[in-house]
Amino acid sequence: MASAISSELEHVRGVWQNMKGNSPIYDFLLSDAIIIAASRGTVTSRLLLQNNHVNSKGTLHGAVTAALVDWSGGLAIASHGMEKTGASIDIHISYISTARVGETLEIEAATNKVGRSIAFTTIRIVKLVDGKPGPIVATASHNKYIQQAGASNTATETPSSLRPS
Numbered sequence: 714m715a716s717a718i719s720s721e722l723e724h725v726r727g728v729w730q731n732m733k734g735n736s737p738i739y740d741f742l743l744s745d746a747i748i749i750a751a752s753r754g755t756v757t758s759r760l761l762l763q764n765n766h767v768n769s770k771g772t773l774h775g776a777v778t779a780a781l782v783d784w785s786g787g788l789a790i791a792s793h794g795m796e797k798t799g800a801s802i803d804i805h806i807s808y809i810s811t812a813r814v815g816e817t818l819e820i821e822a823a824t825n826k827v828g829r830s831i832a833f834t835t836i837r838i839v840k841l842v843d844g845k846p847g848p849i850v851a852t853a854s855h856n857k858y859i860q861q862a863g864a865s866n867t868a869t870e871t872p873s874s875l876r877p878s
Contacts, residue, residue: 836854
């Protein structure tokens with residue numbers, strides 16, 4: 714029996730479709746990114762690394778990692794029903810390992826809190842090994858300015874898989 718697509722997943726995919734064509738950097742780097750799961754406050758996506766994702770040493774470029782953090786953090790915010798994903802005000806990335814062309818990354822993004830004007834997110838990027846999460850490539854925190862007129866503060870607990878150990 715086929716499972717129904719969640720309304721959050723449908724919404725987040727719609728926000729991503731609306732972004733395409735409006736962001737040259739996302740179009741260049743992330744046009745092949747696939748959103749595989751979403752629920753309120755969390756989004757999981759995957760990206761098969763191509764030549765445009767690597768540096769001169771043939772490994773994942775730090776700017777691509779930063780773009781993934783910005784993009785996925787915004788989509789986690791969108792999973793709260795928002796159409797706009799805000800403007801970055803702080804990104805912190807810890808580069809832990811790397812990946813190469815032909816390898817697939819899985820990007821897990823979660824909102825820690827979505828307030829009236831600022832949203833806080835946590836992102837974990839891992840390399841898939843035999844289709845399962847393997848080595849951590851990077852972890853990040855990403856805060857965005859959002860404008861929600863009249864909205865009340867809401868908080869979403871960070872999934873334990875994204876909490877620092």
